[in-house]
Amino acid sequence: MGIISLLWGIVALVWMVLALIPLLGWGNWFLIPFAAVGAIIAALGILFTAPGRRGRAKAGLALNLVVVVVGIVRLSLGGGFI
Template structure:
């Protein structure tokens, strides 16, 4: 479960980087729920103790992706 959350976090960060490009800001509307699911998977991995280290790393990656994507939407980059 921890490895899945780590891969999910990496994909979220890559998607977030793509959504930083002008005219692709709408991708944040899909990336934020995607990263939230990855964060939930990471929390489950940490709680069960299976893949704890990879779960923590995956959780951090998802939180960073959610944070930067939310800031991008707040400054008005969600339409363009």
């Protein structure tokens, strides 16, 4: 599950960069739930993986959480309508 969450986070990060472009801010409305699902997958990966092999799941969790926070900040600034 760690590699899935990491890849999910990379896709969310690319999507986030595209959503930062003016007139594409509406993408954040779909990005936040997408990255939240990736964070849930990463959390499950951390729970069900041996302690020595949790690096990818932790990286995926951090990446997805960063994307969620940036998406929320962008929407709070009015970026969802522009």
